[in-house]
Amino acid sequence: MKVARPVRRAGRRNPPAARLTRALRLDPYIIGLDSSAIGTLVERTTRFTMLLHLPRMEGHGDGARVHNGPALAGHGAEAVRDAIAAAIAELPEHLRLSLTWDQGAEMAQHAQLRIDTGLLIYFCEPHSPWQRGTNENTNGLLRQYFPKGTDLAKHSADDLAAVAATLNGRPRKSLGWMTPAEALDQLLRSVQHTGVATTT
Numbered sequence: 001m002k003v004a005r006p007v008r009r010a011g012r013r014n015p016p017a018a019r020l021t022r023a024l025r026l027d028p029y030i031i032g033l034d035s036s037a038i039g040t041l042v043e044r045t046t047r048f049t050m051l052l053h054l055p056r057m058e059g060h061g062d063g064a065r066v067h068n069g070p071a072l073a074g075h076g077a078e079a080v081r082d083a084i085a086a087a088i089a090e091l092p093e094h095l096r097l098s099l100t101w102d103q104g105a106e107m108a109q110h111a112q113l114r115i116d117t118g119l120l121i122y123f124c125e126p127h128s129p130w131q132r133g134t135n136e137n138t139n140g141l142l143r144q145y146f147p148k149g150t151d152l153a154k155h156s157a158d159d160l161a162a163v164a165a166t167l168n169g170r171p172r173k174s175l176g177w178m179t180p181a182e183a184l185d186q187l188l189r190s191v192q193h194t195g196v197a198t199t200t
Contacts, residue, residue, distance in 0.1 A: 030139050032152035041087055042138050046183035049138055049167045051160035052083040077108035085116050
C-alpha cells in the first residue's frame with residue numbers, strides 16, 4: 001500500500017514508489033498579450049505533450065477589474081482545474097497517477113483537482129526551474145509556434161491540438177530519435193505485455 005500526502009515538494013526526495021509513479025509534469029502555462037495563456041501538460045518519460053486551451057472568460061476586458069473578483073483571463077484556479085481534469089481524462093489510467101506543478105495561484109484548486117481526478121499533486125520548490133526541465137524545454141519549443149508578445153487567446157482548441165500533434169511527431173534526441181508519439185505507443189505496449197509501467 002502506498003502512503004502519500006496529497007501535496008509534496010518535487011525537490012525533496014520521495015520514496016521509491018512515489019518516484020516510479022510520477023508521470024505528468026504540468027507547467028502553469030505560457031503567457032501572451034493581455035494575460036492570454038496556454039497550459040502545457042507533458043508526460044515526463046515520453047515527452048508526449050498535451051496543450052490546455054484556456055480561453056478568456058465572459059466579461060474579460062469589459063470594465064475595471066474587481067479586486068478579489070473572478071479570474072477572467074482564463075487561467076484562474078477554477079479554469080485551470082477544469083482544463084486539467086478534462087485533458088487527463090483522455091490519458092490511460094496508469095499515466096494519470098500524479099502531477100508535478102510549479103508554484104502559482106492557478107493551482108489554488110489543487111485539493112479539489114485531487115478529489116475529482118485522484119491525482120497525487122507535487123509542487124516544485126520556488127525559483128527551481130531545473131525541477132521541471134521537461135516543461136522548460138517544451139515551452140521553448142512552443143515559442144516557435146506561439147512567439148512572445150502575441151495574443152494566445154486567438155488560437156482555438158483545434159489549433160492547439162494541431163501544434164501538439166506536430167510536437168508529438170517531432171523526433172527527440174533524448175528519446176533515441178523516436179517521436180514522443182512513438183515513445184508513448186511503446187510505453188503503452190510494454191504495459192499491455194507486462195502489466196507494469198516503468199520509468200527511466
